[in-house]
Amino acid sequence: MFFEVVPPFLAALLFLTQLFFVARLLAQADVIFGSGVRLVDVGRILLFVLPSMLSYGMPIAFLLGILIGLGRLGDDREITALAATGHGPQALLATPLLLGAVLTAVMLAITTYVEPKGMLNARLLTSEMIKRNLAGNVKPGVFYEDLSDLTLFAGEVDQKTGALRSVLVEDARDPKQPILVLAPAGRLDARGPGGALTLELEGGELHRAQPRTDDYAMASFERARVAVVAGDEISRKNKMKRPGEHLTPPELLADADYWTARGKDVRDRYVEYHRRFAHPFVMLALSVVGVAVSGSASGRRKGGRAKAFAWTLGSVVAYFVLGKVFATLGSRGTLPAAIAAWAPVLLIAAMGVLLLEWKRRRGEAA
Incomplete structure (x- = not known):
């Protein structure tokens, strides 16, 4: 049997x-x-x-x-x-x-x-x-808004290496003090901690509006690393x-x-x-x-x-x-x-x- x-x-x-x-x-x-x-x-x-x-x-x-x-x-x-x-x-x-x-x-x-x-x-x-997928979905000349409260724009994207050129980042996590970052080069790395990605920028400028005034602060940097939290997007898709x-x-x-x-x-x-x-x-x-x-x-x-x-x-x-x-x-x-x-x-x-x-x-x- x-x-x-x-x-x-x-x-x-x-x-x-x-x-x-x-x-x-x-x-x-x-x-x-x-x-x-x-x-x-x-x-x-x-x-x-x-x-x-x-x-x-x-x-x-x-x-x-x-x-x-x-x-x-x-x-x-x-x-x-x-x-x-x-x-x-x-x-x-x-x-x-x-x-x-x-x-x-x-x-x-x-x-x-x-x-x-x-x-x-x-x-x-x-x-x-x-x-x-989030890191690889960045397309040249397109505003990318799937990264929490960040908006990312890249004039050029190398699909093999993930390198970005002519990068613009708008950070609206604090609506009273939005931040605008401009950089000639960067890269969005998926190897961030936990539910975050890492945005690496080179030779850029940071512009930040001042509350209750028309002025804004500006700072330049050689290299910057930003943790981009994408926990909500990961939780929704997983x-x-x-x-x-x-x-x-x-x-x-x-x-x-x-x-x-x-x-x-x-x-x-x-x-x-x-x-x-x-x-x-x-x-x-x-x-x-x-x-x-x-x-x-x-x-x-x-x-x-x-x-x-x-x-x-x-x-x-x-x-x-x-x-x-x-x-x-x-x-x-x-x-x-x-x-x-x-x-x-x-x-x-x-x-x-x-x-x-x-x-x-x-x-x-x-």
Whole structure:
């Protein structure tokens, strides 16, 4: 049975991973296809978000693998022969449960460590790509206004080196004392601290208006470095910022305790903490569901596979909908965080057990 279940599971997992990655690409298309992004950056993003895709794709692929694998046994009349010997659907549970246990252990490693570390790296890399895009989007002869309260103009731009010529910068962060900077040469560097870029200017002049007078101050400089804060722009474009997704369970708990002590409602963090441990066990629950409904997914024609897809879609959608509903209840304090996290898994497992018992009583094979 192992070789009947594993190949369709791996094929489905590969397909779902590709599908989820395309969805990620489309969600961040304005960043990933920006002027400052290299092909290696796309590969690194794929590597960093892969654990997150696996945590969602593995349950779907596993259930589909069980249904297709056991459906093939049904097509070969092996399940019918097993039923003729007096064995019910429970006799088929051993291999799916063993695979489910192995995948649960893999999922625990993913959700508790690999996924949050990957999402942290993905968030940092995405911010760096956004900064490089901002630096690379400066066009010659065009006023560039995507840098917080700064307006940048360059008469010439070297697209290879990023060097600027005939630079004008208007700083309106203090409306009462706007600053105008003129420089013959400069460069906008994406390697600034945190959410900032660095604007380097050479041999320029600074003009500053004086409040309540018509005078202004002027100063010249040989070299100047200005930190250009672009945090708002980075935050707006970076879609990888779901609260807590980059924190490991101990970090989540510490973060939740920290904000709770300061009066902030962060019950959603506690729910997420428990979900990291509960979600992997859905593999065991789905192994029971898969065996319970596998008899409905057999058939030599396309109808058998169609039923397998229908059962997979229905079960997984039910699980994720329940997860969303119970997470909301936990975040509102209606349910304890642990119950809100474990309830969807336990309900899916209960559904599988009830279906198995129903089939046993009817004397049907799985």
